[in-house]
Amino acid sequence: xxxxxxxxxxxxxxxxxxxxxxxxxxxxxxxxxxxxxxxxxxxxxxxxxxxxxxxxxxxxxxxxxxxxxxxxxxxxxxxxxxxxxxxxxxxxxxxxxxxxxxxxxxxxxxxxxxxxxxxxxxxxxxxxxxxxxxxxxxxxxxxxxxxxxxxxxxxxxxxxxxxxxxxxxxxxxxxxxxxxxxxxxxxxxxxxxxxxxxxxxxxxxxxxxxxxxxxxxxxxxxxxxxxxxxxxxxxxxxxxxxxxxxxxxxxxxxxxxxxxxxxxxxxxxxxxxxxxxxxxxxxxxxxxxxxxxxxxxxxxxxxxxxxxxxxxxxxxxxxxxxxxxxxxxxxxxxxxxxxxxxxxxxxxxxxxxxxxxxxxxxxxxxxxxxxxxxxxxxxxxxxxxxxxxxxxxxxxxxxxxxxxxxxxxxxxxxxxxxxxxxxxxxxxxxxxxxxxxxxxxxxxxxxxxxxxxxxxxxxxxxxxxxxxxxxxxxxxxxxxxxxxxxxxxxxxxxxxxxxxxxxxxxxxxxxxxxxxxxx
Ligand code: ME8
Numbered sequence: 080x081x082x083x084x085x086x087x088x089x090x091x092x093x094x095x096x097x098x099x100x101x102x103x104x105x106x107x108x109x110x111x112x113x114x115x116x117x118x119x120x121x122x123x124x125x126x127x128x129x130x131x132x133x134x135x136x137x138x139x140x141x142x143x144x145x146x147x148x149x150x151x152x153x154x155x156x157x158x159x160x161x162x163x164x165x166x167x168x169x170x171x172x173x174x175x176x177x178x179x180x181x182x183x184x185x186x187x188x189x190x191x192x193x194x195x196x197x198x199x200x201x202x203x204x205x206x207x208x209x210x211x212x213x214x215x216x217x218x219x220x221x222x223x224x225x226x227x228x229x230x231x232x233x234x235x236x237x238x239x240x241x242x243x244x245x246x247x248x249x250x251x252x253x254x255x256x257x258x259x260x261x262x263x264x265x266x267x268x269x270x271x272x273x274x275x276x277x278x279x280x281x282x283x284x285x286x287x288x289x290x291x292x293x294x295x296x297x298x299x300x301x302x303x304x305x306x307x308x309x310x311x312x313x314x315x316x317x318x319x320x321x322x323x324x325x326x327x328x329x330x331x332x333x334x335x336x337x338x339x340x341x342x343x344x345x346x347x348x349x350x351x352x353x354x355x356x357x358x359x360x361x362x363x364x365x366x367x368x369x370x371x372x373x374x375x376x377x378x379x380x381x382x383x384x385x386x387x388x389x390x391x392x393x394x395x396x397x398x399x400x401x402x403x404x405x406x407x408x409x410x411x412x413x414x415x416x417x418x419x420x421x422x423x424x425x426x427x428x429x430x431x432x433x434x435x436x437x438x439x440x441x442x443x444x445x446x447x448x449x450x451x452x453x454x455x456x457x458x459x460x461x462x463x464x465x466x467x468x469x470x471x472x473x474x475x476x477x478x479x480x481x482x483x484x485x486x487x488x489x490x491x492x493x494x495x496x497x498x499x500x501x502x503x504x505x506x507x508x509x510x511x512x513x514x515x516x517x518x519x520x521x522x523x524x525x526x527x528x529x530x531x532x533x534x535x536x537x538x539x540x541x542x543x544x545x546x547x548x549x550x551x552x553x554x555x556x557x558x559x560x561x562x563x564x565x566x567x568x569x570x571x572x573x574x575x576x577x578x579x580x581x582x583x584x585x586x587x588x589x590x591x592x593x594x595x596x597x598x
Contacts, residue, residue, distance in 0.1 A: 085333075087126070089104065100372050103409075112167060126166065127157075128154040129314070131293055131295065146293050179295075182316055183317070184298045191298075196244060239288065241285040247280075265367045287306055289303055295310045367412070387417075406490060420591060429494055433498065434534065434585075435586030443581060443582060454525035456521070466500065470500070500527065536550070
């Protein structure tokens, strides 16, 4: 039985259209999901939209629409984006769905049964943009004396009767859990931030609101809806059958990885595990806080007018190019910057000029000169085995780095193997051998086909459409990691009389265009 693997992204606020930060997170998670599927795991991958809370209420009011209508419209854009970007999610969850209400009320009840909820009056600071409560000591002052959250968003004073969760009770259990599970919070810098925060003491958390009604109703407490983060975090267990589908829940929970951005690590590594401890449910295995994407080094914001529409970028440069660029150019876990020039330069250097050109030249040459027949064993040379060893080493290193979520380093290792192939072509010069030594030419081209197939299998999670297309040209059916161990595929395919058709370019060269300023 393959080992299950459950991965989630954050669920995104549909108070506006998706931006490239949302696309980045979905792409990174999708790549990891595809990688784990290739490794033979039984993967479940969930993404979706987080539709409750005051931010949604205020946005809808500003646009003079019903909140539900806003949620329906905007959530649709997120779903469209997931489809366009080849996001292979098993469920796109919306927090307005009925099974999600049931799951949220069930975990609430479990926390109440544990004695962890009590009614009191909340007075304090709230940031609508972050949907977060802050303590006075965390705030700074902005222009005109406006108090700001640590994220730089405005906070407002709120006072209402709410339910409280006894977060303070979980300070020591959380610290013990972090100590026993050093990989729970990644990368290391985020772990240190959280340790410092929890060591500083935890105040009980206000977990219901009475000043608006757009949320999951608190069971048995008319007038109260759950604080949006309580229901939002619960989406992760709704999606695996909590509370009724016990078989599914046992199979996929706890999650292997919650992939989220660095601004919401506290919710996922303090509040969420405390809720789960209270409800006596197992805790997720890992939370990874990725960095933020910056537009030419600048934070994106509507007021600056530098928010980039990921769909426009995908349209201009291609989905796979965008996927590759984001994972290759941004060191995973750190902030990264993008620009049209950077995308075009990277795509042309790595995909078009190096890997694409390697594949294109080799396949087109075989299609033309050997009528597409797979090259014969020919006259071997130690250089052939050396190249295949370099490719094997590159794809193994790719997988090892990927397992550690060092995605950019993984791609760098893959590129080293591509470079080795290009160096091999230059020294072996198969095109010249056609006249001087056809037997040697066969051996060289056969070696290249094997190398290209392995490189395409390795890179498949990152550029799925392109790699699949290339593997189709090669007639390579098995595309999981086990296929990398099978060197007999080539002879088997040749024995069947497979012929390579003239290929169309996999990664055409890109021209610089611009998607700047579009929203
Ligand atoms: O926080 N670069 O939703 P959200 C990279 N609904 N990632 C970015 C980014 C950027 N510029 N801007 C945002 C929420 N993100 C909650 C989550 S989960 C139970 C509830 C990331 O739409 C951000 O860090 O504001 C988060 O992981 C995700 O996009 C959704 O952000």
